[in-house]
Amino acid sequence: MRIDPLGDSALIVRIDDEFRPDASLNAVLVALRCLEAAELPGVIELAPAYTTIGVFLEPSRIAGFDELKTKIERALQTSVEPARPRAGTRSVLEIPVCYESEFAPDLDEVARHSGLSPEEVVRRHSEAAYRVSCVGFTPGFPFLSGLPSELATPRRATPRTEIPAGAVAIGGTQTGIYPRKSPGGWNIIGRTPLRLFDVQREPPALFRAGDRVRFRKISREEFERASA
Amino acid sequence: MNLLVSSAGFLTSVQDLGRTGYRQSGVSFGGALDAHAMRVANAVVGNEDNAAGLEATFGKLRLRFEDERIVSWCGGAFTARIGDEDLPPGHAGLVGKDDELLMVAPSAGSRAWLAISGGIDAPVVLGSRSTDLRGNFGGHQGRALRAGDVLPLFKERRFPNRRPDKNGDLEIAAPWISKWSAPAPWASTGQRDHFLRIVRGTHWDSFAPDAQAALVTAQFIVTPDSDRMGARLDGPALERIDAADLLSEAVAPGTLQVPPNGKPILLLGDCQTIGGYPKIAHVITVDLPIAAQLWPGDAVRFHEISLTEAQELLREREEDFARFRVGLTLHAR
Numbered sequence A: 001m002r003i004d005p006l007g008d009s010a011l012i013v014r015i016d017d018e019f020r021p022d023a024s025l026n027a028v029l030v031a032l033r034c035l036e037a038a039e040l041p042g043v044i045e046l047a048p049a050y051t052t053i054g055v056f057l058e059p060s061r062i063a064g065f066d067e068l069k070t071k072i073e074r075a076l077q078t079s080v081e082p083a084r085p086r087a088g089t090r091s092v093l094e095i096p097v098c099y100e101s102e103f104a105p106d107l108d109e110v111a112r113h114s115g116l117s118p119e120e121v122v123r124r125h126s127e128a129a130y131r132v133s134c135v136g137f138t139p140g141f142p143f144l145s146g147l148p149s150e151l152a153t154p155r156r157a158t159p160r161t162e163i164p165a166g167a168v169a170i171g172g173t174q175t176g177i178y179p180r181k182s183p184g185g186w187n188i189i190g191r192t193p194l195r196l197f198d199v200q201r202e203p204p205a206l207f208r209a210g211d212r213v214r215f216r217k218i219s220r221e222e223f224e225r226a227s228a
Numbered sequence B: 001m002n003l004l005v006s007s008a009g010f011l012t013s014v015q016d017l018g019r020t021g022y023r024q025s026g027v028s029f030g031g032a033l034d035a036h037a038m039r040v041a042n043a044v045v046g047n048e049d050n051a052a053g054l055e056a057t058f059g060k061l062r063l064r065f066e067d068e069r070i071v072s073w074c075g076g077a078f079t080a081r082i083g084d085e086d087l088p089p090g091h092a093g094l095v096g097k098d099d100e101l102l103m104v105a106p107s108a109g110s111r112a113w114l115a116i117s118g119g120i121d122a123p124v125v126l127g128s129r130s131t132d133l134r135g136n137f138g139g140h141q142g143r144a145l146r147a148g149d150v151l152p153l154f155k156e157r158r159f160p161n162r163r164p165d166k167n168g169d170l171e172i173a174a175p176w177i178s179k180w181s182a183p184a185p186w187a188s189t190g191q192r193d194h195f196l197r198i199v200r201g202t203h204w205d206s207f208a209p210d211a212q213a214a215l216v217t218a219q220f221i222v223t224p225d226s227d228r229m230g231a232r233l234d235g236p237a238l239e240r241i242d243a244a245d246l247l248s249e250a251v252a253p254g255t256l257q258v259p260p261n262g263k264p265i266l267l268l269g270d271c272q273t274i275g276g277y278p279k280i281a282h283v284i285t286v287d288l289p290i291a292a293q294l295w296p297g298d299a300v301r302f303h304e305i306s307l308t309e310a311q312e313l314l315r316e317r318e319e320d321f322a323r324f325r326v327g328l329t330l331h332a333r
Helices: A023-039 A066-077 A107-114 A116-126 A220-228 B033-044 B210-218 B285-291 B307-331
Strands: A001-005 A010-014 A043-049 A052-057 A092-100 A132-136 A142-145 A160-163 A168-173 A173-178 A183-184 A187-191 A214-216 B002-008 B011-013 B053-057 B061-065 B069-075 B079-082 B089-096 B103-104 B113-114 B150-151 B176-181 B191-198 B220-222 B230-234 B255-257 B264-265 B279-283 B299-304
Touching: A001 A066, A010 A066, A023 A043, A023 A052, A023 A066, A023 A132, A043 B150, A052 A066, A107 A116, A107 A187, A116 A187, A116 A214, A132 A214, A132 A220, A168 B079, A187 B210, A214 A220, B033 B069, B033 B113, B033 B285, B033 B307, B079 B089, B150 B176, B191 B285, B191 B307, B210 B279, B210 B299, B279 B299, B285 B307
Parallel strands: A092 A214, B191 B299
Antiparallel strands: A001 A010, A010 A052, A043 A052, A092 A187, A132 A142, A142 A173, A160 A183, A168 A173, A168 A187, B002 B061, B002 B150, B011 B053, B053 B113, B061 B103, B069 B089, B069 B113, B079 B103, B089 B176, B191 B279, B220 B230, B220 B299, B230 B264, B255 B264, B255 B279
16 A cells, blocks of 8 residues: 655555455555545545546645645555445346447457357346446546456557447456547447536446446337337 | 526536546546636625535626626636626625626636626535536536527525615625725736646556656646546646556546546546556545646646645635635625
């Protein structure tokens, strides 16, 4: 564990040196709960991602990083209750995805790159178990680890200027979902009718770091019913 | 009572001090790119620090109010007028019911923050009245202002510097401009050549000595693809020694990240919550007001200071601001 400054009013707590899908995330989530429970004065925001937690401070409350580092170290040594699944949700979030060609402009490219048939790419993508490593890039965008390694596909050389909301895509060794219409360079292989980000919800993002996720293949009819 | 937008300028949006508590959902801080300027302008008109005002970018902004309001602005070298009277930065101005407030494109800098007594009554979305222009939520209908927009204002708190006469009316007739102002370095931040102080970032050591030297000696030019997320800089390519792939992690306004092409990007208030590019340095918080003025074509230079110095400067500014607020209250008696 190491704590680095992130400019003059934030810190990065480095929990793990390299990302080990389950172990690192579990350690980060435990550390996050410790820091939340500690309610350190002046801390306005905690931002977990892969192996780190960003700790943002109110500018008027920076008493010196050394003191805060000590407080963070002490907080991380306390024991916390194990995480419980969120109320009203199952322990695994099931995400319906339609992989029909109209929603999957890059499915052929992923198939070509992997040497598998498009059907096989879809089967493997929808049967794997995933976990949210972090949420970010745009509001609600989940970065999912657990993509079968044979499906890993480099980002497109030229990013698309417009990707529709709900697009399920592969970027390198990760898979993710675009919460809203935006530019992007990942390979699009399907679309979900779910809303990933909604300011009327609390929290607004459907996903949180650490969530376990599965994709369920749905038909075009099901997609349209769910979108209506 | 309302604020009426006759002309919305190039890009004007409702902003307060920003949105915290939702980074785990991927939501940016946003808010006024120069939060300090917004806070100072709010203090001058008698508002809370976090009252919602307007961030004007470049072009011509024309506003009217349905009742008398005190206004103040801070930022780039705009020309502002209430009717025919000049309203210099950091001064308080009383805008009458029939007066027009005009803000014209700056001769230096690019943005200004306008506070209106009472503040803008925009709905609170995820804890803030700020407009998230990329997410299209918050502020006025989640978008930049347009001509014809009508924005509700909160009831004005009696401006402390005005003594009501026996009828409760004001003795001062609009348009009226205060003689006093907020300190000039806070109110007036527009420059042609920008000089920003930095502290080293996590990945400083993964850059070649040439790149480290270039960062603090060379001149960088702001490129046209810059926006509220960040200012992209052209200059010598900053080369990395180790090319290891980095995991995305937290970034902050002020972070100077370097993509593979070696051209640094200075992140601003609307920056994404996480990034995977190496962080060579960070612009210090007290210099973010200058960073918020960067405009395509502007020149930027960087100067390295220690983290302790940066935090000392920040602490001093916060103390000065607290004194400024107290001073305003005493002055108002």
